[in-house]
Amino acid sequence: MLLPVFQDLIKPQWRAVLEELKLSGGLPVSELARQVNASYMAVKQHCEELKKIGYLDRSRIPRTAVGRPEIFYSLSAKADALFPQAGxxxxxxxxxxxxxxxxxxxxxxxxxxxxxxxxxxxxxxxxxxxxxxxxxxxxxxxxxxxxxxxxxxxxxxxxxxxxxxxxxxxxxxxxxxxxxxxxxxxxxxxxxxxxxxxxxxxxxxxxxxxxxxxxxxxxx
The missing domain is CATH 3.30.1380 (Muramoyl-pentapeptide Carboxypeptidase; domain 2)
Structure with missing residues (x-):
């Protein structure tokens, strides 16, 4: 789980995104939205906000079916500090x-x-x-x-x-x-x-x- 101080300060939606990406190792927006029970656009916005302040990395992965590549988010190295480190x-x-x-x-x-x-x-x-x-x-x-x-x-x-x-x-x-x-x-x-x-x-x-x-x- 996130450090208690971050649990108190981080928006619940951000916390859900960060913890789900920690569990999965990274997800496309469509799957992440399903896991946190939110809309595609809402999750994409949360991810972009977290990316802007350095806690997520963004890339694109090919779709299994026909279509444009999907946006994929994963935790950045900076995000590791959000979790306990034991000094x-x-x-x-x-x-x-x-x-x-x-x-x-x-x-x-x-x-x-x-x-x-x-x-x-x-x-x-x-x-x-x-x-x-x-x-x-x-x-x-x-x-x-x-x-x-x-x-x-x-x-x-x-x-x-x-x-x-x-x-x-x-x-x-x-x-x-x-x-x-x-x-x-x-x-x-x-x-x-x-x-x-x-x-x-x-x-x-x-x-x-x-x-x-x-x-x-x-x-x-």
Whole structure:
């Protein structure tokens, strides 16, 4: 979700457009209008206003049927600041300084401790869950509170699917990729089972979309 201050200040229509483009990675105006339940012209106007102030990129894509190319909007790099970042610049500066002072492995050790402490903090809250569905729901709520833009769905045939469209630590992961496995391991420990993890492209300028999958055998 957007940072709370922006939720209060940004027009509801702009917020709907920004969050839908974050979820999708980018959409043509016609599809975006359907998703936010508004008219084509209204959505196009909102998108143009957001583009003028630098939060959207505009391009054209060919139609599947005959006709002129469709206008396509996606979030710009500037829009990333609208979503929680967990003090990424400060965190990276501190980790880099500590690496220079105490050695190459220092950032990884500190990140490991971070996820260990987060797991210890969240474990008692998830331990109260009566089912895996309840546990997954609580975990999603905790991660959303920590700044993730996240959704959880359940399919009777394939199991649970947790999708993260924004993680405030992504820039830290980009610099220190071993932290990705640390976070993944924490999620497995919290849920008490093996969890699949894969990444999909998040749009032209967006973060990767991360999907955590809990297969059916694990939830019976």
């Amino acid at each position: 990424a610049d400060f965190t990276l500066d501190v980790l880099d300084e500590l690496k220079g002072l105490f050695g190459e492995s220092t950032p990884d050790k500190l990140l490991f401790q971070h996820f260990q402490k987060q797991q210890a903090k969240w474990q008692p809250l998830l331990a109260k869950a009566e089912s895996l569905a309840d546990k997954a729901t609580k975990l999603v709520a905790l991660r959303e509170k920590a700044g993730c833009f996240i959704r959880c769905t359940h399919d009777p045939e394939s199991g649970f699917r947790i999708e993260e469209f924004h993680n405030p630590l992504q820039r830290v992961f980009d610099r220190y990729p071993r932290a990705v496995a640390m976070e993944h391991r924490m999620i497995e420990e919290l849920l008490g089972m093996r969890v699949g993890r894969r990444e999909l492209a998040g749009g032209r300028a967006g973060q990767p979309r991360v999907i955590f999958e809990i297969p059916i055998p694990a939830i019976r």
